[in-house]
Amino acid sequence: MTESGSREDVEIKLSVNGRPVAAAVEPRTTLAGLLRDELGLTGTNIGCDTTSCGACTVLLDGRAVKSCTVVGAQAHGRSVVTIEGLADGDRLHPVQRAFHEHHAVQCGFCTPGMVLAAVSLLGSAPGPLTEQDVRLALKGNLCRCTGYHNIIQAVLAVANTQAVPAVSNGDE
Amino acid sequence: MIPAAFGYRRAGDLADALIRLGQGGVTVLAGGQSLLPALKARTARAETLLDIGHLTELSHITDNGSHLAIGATTRHCDLAASDLLRERLPSLAGAAALIADPQIRHMGTIGGSLAHADPAADLILAGIALDASVVLARRDGVRVIALRDFVLGAGRTAIEPGELITEVRVAPDTGPWSHRKFHRDALEWAVVAVAVSSGRVAISGLAPVPVRAPGVEAALKRGAGAAEAAALADAGTDPPTDRTAGADYRRHLARVLTRRALIEIGVAP
Numbered sequence: 001m002t003e004s005g006s007r008e009d010v011e012i013k014l015s016v017n018g019r020p021v022a023a024a025v026e027p028r029t030t031l032a033g034l035l036r037d038e039l040g041l042t043g044t045n046i047g048c049d050t051t052s053c054g055a056c057t058v059l060l061d062g063r064a065v066k067s068c069t070v071v072g073a074q075a076h077g078r079s080v081v082t083i084e085g086l087a088d089g090d091r092l093h094p095v096q097r098a099f100h101e102h103h104a105v106q107c108g109f110c111t112p113g114m115v116l117a118a119v120s121l122l123g124s125a126p127g128p129l130t131e132q133d134v135r136l137a138l139k140g141n142l143c144r145c146t147g148y149h150n151i152i153q154a155v156l157a158v159a160n161t162q163a164v165p166a167v168s169n170g171d172e
Numbered sequence: 173m174i175p176a177a178f179g180y181r182r183a184g185d186l187a188d189a190l191i192r193l194g195q196g197g198v199t200v201l202a203g204g205q206s207l208l209p210a211l212k213a214r215t216a217r218a219e220t221l222l223d224i225g226h227l228t229e230l231s232h233i234t235d236n237g238s239h240l241a242i243g244a245t246t247r248h249c250d251l252a253a254s255d256l257l258r259e260r261l262p263s264l265a266g267a268a269a270l271i272a273d274p275q276i277r278h279m280g281t282i283g284g285s286l287a288h289a290d291p292a293a294d295l296i297l298a299g300i301a302l303d304a305s306v307v308l309a310r311r312d313g314v315r316v317i318a319l320r321d322f323v324l325g326a327g328r329t330a331i332e333p334g335e336l337i338t339e340v341r342v343a344p345d346t347g348p349w350s351h352r353k354f355h356r357d358a359l360e361w362a363v364v365a366v367a368v369s370s371g372r373v374a375i376s377g378l379a380p381v382p383v384r385a386p387g388v389e390a391a392l393k394r395g396a397g398a399a400e401a402a403a404l405a406d407a408g409t410d411p412p413t414d415r416t417a418g419a420d421y422r423r424h425l426a427r428v429l430t431r432r433a434l435i436e437i438g439v440a441p
């Protein structure tokens with residue numbers, strides 16, 4: 001078999017929630033599949049599986065991506081943060097706390113992706129944010145329950161009142 | 173949504189990518205934001221993916237004086253956030269900021285957008301308004317082709333087997349600009365969109381590829397107002413009727429979006 005025709009597993013090394021991970025993945029395995037099925041990190045939800053709903057959002061090198069539309073092999077050498085990696089021990093991340101305080105969660109299915117999309121936004125926009133900024137930044141995340149209002153309020157509360165700590169990004 | 177099995181090769185560098193591409197049997201993977209959904213839906217097939225998404229030598233925005241050179245793996249979010257682009261080519265940075273959602277912009281690349289050649293691709297639309305050109309490299313040479321000649325139809329480009337888009341070149345344009353899209357829901361590709369930059373007007377949704385609106389451009393040159401010029405937006409086109417929109421509706425959208433875009437850049441109503 002020619003080298004370029006190989007469908008063999010791909011050896012990858014990455015950091016997941018600050019810990020080094022080595023894995024052999026089938027080329028067609030998505031990052032969502034790797035996280036959920038191989039690493040047991042089922043906080044990353046799969047909603048649509050077609051790049052539309054954002055439930056599968058994780059941070060790749062600090063930026064939100066839809067993990068149903070990234071193959072695991074693309075994460076080689078990079079750092080991934082999932083909802084499981086956000087809290088510092090028992091201390092919730094400010095965005096998680098704000099979601100709690102603003103009742104921004106109903107069934108919770110969209111929540112991990114919503115929170116990570118918000119963390120990505122806050123990491124890329126240091127200044128104060130308007131409601132429109134937040135709505136546009138969360139446009140790739142669908143919520144079928146809340147009507148978005150409380151989610152937007154939660155994100156605005158963090159953006160405009162608190163200092164957001166950087167999310168652990170590499171393998172320390 | 174599990175795609176049919178494929179192989180995966182991570183290109184070592186650009187030279188390695190061109191060698192492998194020359195050997196055939198590989199499909200380029202850049203951001204994956206169009207290719208992976210198609211593979212998952214099984215509307216596309218690939219023997220082996222050749223991943224170039226991580227190649228930093230293809231990810232840059234450089235000012236070469238007469239033109240800006242944008243590397244093929246530059247991501248939409250990096251176009252949108254680039255100070256250089258916002259200063260020298262604000263309409264391209266602005267177009268990138270309007271693509272899909274932040275997650276897709278964090279992965280999707282300019283090279284992938286051009287190669288995918290969706291009729292509604294925002295960077296193709298903006299690039300046609302800007303008279304952009306595309307650099308295509310192969311193992312044994314490089315050619316530069318105008319973007320207008322590069323996009324041949326829906327999903328069809330002038331890329332030959334063994335060729336890779338390495339760069340997009342655009343002359344700076346700091347004039348007033350507007351990029352307006354009409355879409356049915358937040359993540360839908362535009363039904364019709366209009367890009368205006370310094371009196372050059374391009375429209376998508378009237379044909380399989382974005383077209384320039386010469387009637388509008390000429391009217392602007394002779395000092396016409398926005399309404400008068402925009403009435404010519406669909407002149408000479410033969411828009412399709414499909415499940416998204418009828419031809420008449422596309423014409424209507426083209427005229428309305430063009431008028432709004434012209435008013436936005438300061439043309440008298």
Ligand SMILES: Cc1cc2nc3c(=O)[nH]c(=O)nc-3n(C[C@H](O)[C@H](O)[C@H](O)COP(=O)(O)OP(=O)(O)OC[C@H]3O[C@@H](n4cnc5c(N)ncnc54)[C@H](O)[C@@H]3O)c2cc1C
Nearest residue numbers: 200202203204205206207280281283284285287293294337
């Ligand atoms: C839900 C959704 C909504 C979207 N909405 C929009 C929108 O409103 N406007 C818009 O413009 N785009 C939109 N997109 C598409 C997005 O911009 C993609 O990023 C882009 O079309 C493809 O870029 P990519 O880097 O992800 O390419 P990939 O998916 O990796 O590749 C796409 C194609 O290009 C080829 N290719 C990639 N790079 C090269 C290269 N350097 N040389 C030669 N061939 C290459 C690949 O082989 C493949 O055939 C949307 C996508 C999704 C999933």
Ligand code: FES
Nearest residue numbers: 047048049054068
């Ligand atoms: S599951 Fe990935 S976007 Fe819906």
Ligand code: FES
Nearest residue numbers: 106107143144145
């Ligand atoms: S809380 Fe149920 S989908 Fe958002």
